[in-house]
Amino acid sequence: MEVYGIFGRDRIELFETMGSELAFVHRIEKVHFHQKSNYQDILVGENKLHGKMLILDNVFNVSELMEAYYHEPMAHIPVALTNKENINALIIGGGDFGVAYHMLKHKNIKKLTMCEIDRMVTDVCLKHFPWGHKCLNDPRFNLIIENGFKYLDSLEPESIDIISIDSTDPFDKAGILISEEFYSKLKRVLKQNGIVIQLISDFHIYGECYSYVLPRIQKHFRGVKVIAVPVAFYITGYTGMVLFSKEIESLTPQNIPEGFVSRIEGVKTLTEENIKAFMALPPVLKTYVKKILKE
Numbered sequence: 001m002e003v004y005g006i007f008g009r010d011r012i013e014l015f016e017t018m019g020s021e022l023a024f025v026h027r028i029e030k031v032h033f034h035q036k037s038n039y040q041d042i043l044v045g046e047n048k049l050h051g052k053m054l055i056l057d058n059v060f061n062v063s064e065l066m067e068a069y070y071h072e073p074m075a076h077i078p079v080a081l082t083n084k085e086n087i088n089a090l091i092i093g094g095g096d097f098g099v100a101y102h103m104l105k106h107k108n109i110k111k112l113t114m115c116e117i118d119r120m121v122t123d124v125c126l127k128h129f130p131w132g133h134k135c136l137n138d139p140r141f142n143l144i145i146e147n148g149f150k151y152l153d154s155l156e157p158e159s160i161d162i163i164s165i166d167s168t169d170p171f172d173k174a175g176i177l178i179s180e181e182f183y184s185k186l187k188r189v190l191k192q193n194g195i196v197i198q199l200i201s202d203f204h205i206y207g208e209c210y211s212y213v214l215p216r217i218q219k220h221f222r223g224v225k226v227i228a229v230p231v232a233f234y235i236t237g238y239t240g241m242v243l244f245s246k247e248i249e250s251l252t253p254q255n256i257p258e259g260f261v262s263r264i265e266g267v268k269t270l271t272e273e274n275i276k277a278f279m280a281l282p283p284v285l286k287t288y289v290k291k292i293l294k295e
Contacts, residue, residue, distance in 0.1 A: 037120035068268040075102035086110040092148035094166035095121035097132035152185040165198040187220040223248040
């Protein structure tokens with residue numbers, strides 16, 4: 001954790017960089033936990049705006065204030081598009097339990113497995129954030145501490161309806177999760193009309209990542225759709241995610257059932273209209289993505 005004096009000598013500031021041109025400073029008024037696991041530096045801090053904040057390797061991940069901005073799209077959009085009963089879902093990563101918590105709000109989730117590599121993250125988040133225990137108390141939920149890349153090998157072919165890949169930004173430590181071999185593994189376990197959603201990152205700062213990730217996905221999946229999701233308190237205010245499926249038709253907004261969002265308990269950031277808007281990229285991003293993806 002880097003400490004600066006922007007807010008005064010009696011404060012701790014987390015100086016978070018994004019690329020080489022931007023930075024964000026978070027005031028940390030109280031540190032609840034700070035330790036390195038076998039995989040990353042884990043910090044739970046707190047301030048008056050966010051409440052508790054999870055910061056991994058000096059990068060702000062989620063907080064009590066804004067968790068829904070990120071977790072709701074990752075959880076609800078693939079469920080909306082799948083639009084079926086008895087869904088078998090898998091989360092790779094997701095150690096803060098946020099995506100799992102929101103996905104379990106849907107009665108048609110029959111089984112949800114979360115495969116997280118870092119036990120310290122799950123233990124810390126269970127202690128400091130309220131939504132994790134709600135997952136553990138749900139009989140449909142199964143937590144596995146394992147490398148998600150390797151875990152896929154243990155699954156039956158075409159056994160999963162939804163896969164949510166909720167990793168740290170997939171460039172450095174999570175780089176295996178944007179590899180050619182990883183997408184081949186996903187294709188093997190995903191049902192024919194199943195859906196994957198994956199975090200990539202900001203378009204403007206990490207746009208180059210899309211230039212090699214999207215062709216790898218498209219080599220294995222016929223349907224590939226980039227979506228732009230506004231996420232409060234991420235440095236640029238936006239993040240990019242990718243939806244993909246073996247069938248192009250699985251990714252059409254028309255699959256979203258009428259009244260879907262209104263039936264989600266306690267939904268904060270989504271409407272059916274803005275889900276469709278996320279899937280309709282603004283011209284500047286649509287042009288960029290179109291250059292990468294093959295027709």
